[in-house]
Structures are given as C-alpha cells and as structure tokens.
Amino acid sequence: MAGRSIARKSYDGVVLAAPATVPYQRFSKETAHWWIARALRQSLQAAGLSPRDVDGFSVASFSLFPDTAVGLTQHLGLTPRWLDHIPMGGASGVAALRRAARAVQAGDADVVACVSGDTNQVDSFRRMLSSFSRFAQDASYPYGAGGPNACFALLTDHYMTTYGATREDFGRICVAQRDNALKNPHAVMKTPLTLEQYLGARMISDPIALFDCVMPVGGAEAFLVMREEDARAAGLPHAHIRSTIERHNAFPDDPIQMRGGWAMDVDELYAMADARPDDIDLLQTYDDYPVISMMQIEDLGFCAKGEGPAFVRAHDLTIGGDFPHNTSGGQLSAGQAGAAGGFIGLVEAIRQVTGTAGPTQVANAGTALVSGFGVINFDRGVCSNAAIISGAAA
Numbered sequence: 001m002a003g004r005s006i007a008r009k010s011y012d013g014v015v016l017a018a019p020a021t022v023p024y025q026r027f028s029k030e031t032a033h034w035w036i037a038r039a040l041r042q043s044l045q046a047a048g049l050s051p052r053d054v055d056g057f058s059v060a061s062f063s064l065f066p067d068t069a070v071g072l073t074q075h076l077g078l079t080p081r082w083l084d085h086i087p088m089g090g091a092s093g094v095a096a097l098r099r100a101a102r103a104v105q106a107g108d109a110d111v112v113a114c115v116s117g118d119t120n121q122v123d124s125f126r127r128m129l130s131s132f133s134r135f136a137q138d139a140s141y142p143y144g145a146g147g148p149n150a151c152f153a154l155l156t157d158h159y160m161t162t163y164g165a166t167r168e169d170f171g172r173i174c175v176a177q178r179d180n181a182l183k184n185p186h187a188v189m190k191t192p193l194t195l196e197q198y199l200g201a202r203m204i205s206d207p208i209a210l211f212d213c214v215m216p217v218g219g220a221e222a223f224l225v226m227r228e229e230d231a232r233a234a235g236l237p238h239a240h241i242r243s244t245i246e247r248h249n250a251f252p253d254d255p256i257q258m259r260g261g262w263a264m265d266v267d268e269l270y271a272m273a274d275a276r277p278d279d280i281d282l283l284q285t286y287d288d289y290p291v292i293s294m295m296q297i298e299d300l301g302f303c304a305k306g307e308g309p310a311f312v313r314a315h316d317l318t319i320g321g322d323f324p325h326n327t328s329g330g331q332l333s334a335g336q337a338g339a340a341g342g343f344i345g346l347v348e349a350i351r352q353v354t355g356t357a358g359p360t361q362v363a364n365a366g367t368a369l370v371s372g373f374g375v376i377n378f379d380r381g382v383c384s385n386a387a388i389i390s391g392a393a394a
Helices: 032-047 069-076 089-106 124-130 134-139 148-163 167-181 195-200 228-233 262-273 290-299 308-314 330-334 338-342 344-353
Strands: 014-025 056-060 082-085 111-118 203-205 218-227 238-248 282-284 367-376 381-390
Touching: 014 032, 014 089, 014 228, 014 344, 032 069, 032 111, 032 218, 056 069, 056 089, 056 338, 069 082, 082 089, 089 111, 089 218, 089 238, 089 338, 089 344, 089 367, 089 381, 111 338, 148 203, 148 290, 148 367, 167 195, 167 290, 167 308, 167 330, 218 228, 218 338, 218 344, 228 238, 238 262, 238 344, 262 290, 262 381, 282 344, 290 308, 290 367, 330 344, 338 344, 344 367, 344 381
Parallel strands: 056 082, 056 111, 282 367
Antiparallel strands: 014 218, 014 238, 111 218, 238 381, 367 381
16 A cells, blocks of 8 residues: 555553663573563552553563563463563564553553563573574574674664764763763663763774673563553553654665664654654663664654764753753663663653653653664664653643
8 A cells, every 4th residue: 555544543542651660780690570570560559550450461571481471471460351572672662652552542451561671691692692583593693793783883884984973973972871871870880981981992893892882781661551531540640642653674675774664754753743853852762872873863853864973963962951862871871671671761751751750850851752673683673663752741
C-alpha cells in the first residue's frame, strides 16, 4: 500500500505512571529474574498497587533465558490476561509503551507493568554475544569482531569522513552526559570527565575510545501503563502519550547506516503530537555510542543530516543547558543494564515531565522526546522508534 488508509488513533485516555529504577551494579551474582522482580515491586509500591492488580505484563531482557515473560508470571505470582515479551534491545521501552497503551485503550488490560532488566555476571556479555544473532555469527565473528565496538567504529569513522565530525564533537556529548550523571544517584560513573580526558583515553576500536563505550551493568527499569481516570483517582503523577513511531530495517539499501527509521516517520511523530522540535523541552536518545545520539538528533529534526557536529558545538547538553539531553547520564555514564538500556531514557522522561526527577530535574520540563534504537546485527541497528510525552500541565 502506498499510504495509510485510515488515520492513526490518538492515545487519549492512557497514561504512564510509577517509573522505577533499581540502582545499577557493575557486576551482580543475581539473575535477571531478581532484578526484574525488584523493579516491578518498586513500581507497584509507588502506585499503591499489588501484583493482583496487574493484568498486563511486558518484559524485555537479554539474560532471562531459558525463561521468557511466560515463565516470569509463575516466578512473580502474576496472573495477567495480556502478556508480551519484547526482543528489541534498545528499542524495547518505546515498543513496550506502544503495545501496552493500545492494550489498555482496547480494554484488553487495565494496568500493564512494563519491566526490563538484566544481570551482569562475569561472563554475561560474552554469553549474550555468542548467540545474539545469526547475522553476527556469520558476518562478524569469523573476522574476530566479538561485539559491537568494531561495527560502530566503522560507522563512526564513515560519519567523520562524510560530515567532518571530530572526536571533540562526540566528546561533547560524553562530557555533558557525565556531568548529568553526577547528579543521578543511580549512575555508575561518579567521577567528572573533561574533554581532555575523553580525548586522551585509550583506544578501543579506532576511532572509538574508552569513553565512547557503555559500561555493562546489572539493573532494571519499570513503569506502568493505565487509564488516565485510574491514575487520577489514585493521585499518581502521570504522563500523556502525545505520539509514537516505530520502524524496522529502515533504508536497507544504504551501504552503511547513516540514518535510522526516525527519518522515515519524523513528520508523523510531530504531526500526531501537534508539535515541532522547538516544543521539546528535553531529549532522551539511545546512546550506546555518541555517534548514534548524533544521528538521532539529526533524524528527529533538530538539525539537518550532517549538521549534528555543529549542533553539539552550539548547544549546552547538560541539565541546566539550552538543550538538555540524556539527563540521567544515559547509558554512557549511568550504565547499560542490558535491555533496560532501552528503558532508561523513557523512565527518566516520565520523571521529568511529571516533575519527579529530583536532582536531575530540568526546569519547566513539560514535553520530552524519547527515542529507541536496537538490535545491531552486524552492520546496522535494525529497530528504531520514538515517543513524545507530556506532563499534565503541558
């Protein structure tokens, strides 16, 4: 079909509430089940609910194997009438939001708990990579590339060559996020980072150096999707869903990934929200590497393709700056808790627009844009999505 035959329905009447974060740990002896259970409990306690009040359950995790969301229902004592397991990594948060919101809107569930968590045992990352995807096994591993660093080094180098970006440009993103993380009690990175330290860090996979890479951790994130009337009756701070987009395997003919699915659907994202980039008070991008955040800044309409380097030079990306970005510190400084890396920006955004972010709170944060990016096969991330959410007063 050349176009959509009917207009997409709004998300009116459905809200996001009770964001929860289980403080991250560099290494953990616990299972993913342990982390997910604690995030769920924290979110439900914040909402004044019990497990029996949850009739929808959405899970994202890399290290839950051999269980899925189905097995977790018995582990956690849940009896949901709607269930989802989302294998989209860094795109899992917005995907969970989209699916759960439609379930509540259709009456298939009243309260959906969206939870993501992973453990980080000594060999968790190695085990995840060994079975991450058939593309990776066939196209990357035979050449000695056992993880995403080499893939994103090629992408970063191509971006630098094409658009004249420098390591200093990427460093500005990393340094600003570290500044934000110092205000976040959950962040793993607690030491200030200067641009000089960023530039002097040891090389990992040229041109990617130490501070371009995320730190794997154990952790979990959660939030609830419910009817607005129920959130109001319970006195819960809540966020409205203005718009969302989702796209998979976008621009497959591009020889190397320089744009994501956001570029295909960004006009719909803003049109559905009746908003423009200038209306966004803060941006939460998926940040496994700074070049990916720069790509999202461009594809989400804040500047034209290739103008990302000039944009980060011209703006202050810290909490108190003119373009607050990844206000929790993002994965680059708060840590990457596996699939929960796809939730960290959304959970932070819910806190921001409801005025409950505490030490990372952006002044007058009424509207936030959150973008997800996930599942790097061997030469590109396949999943991309985004959501615009607003607080009650926006």
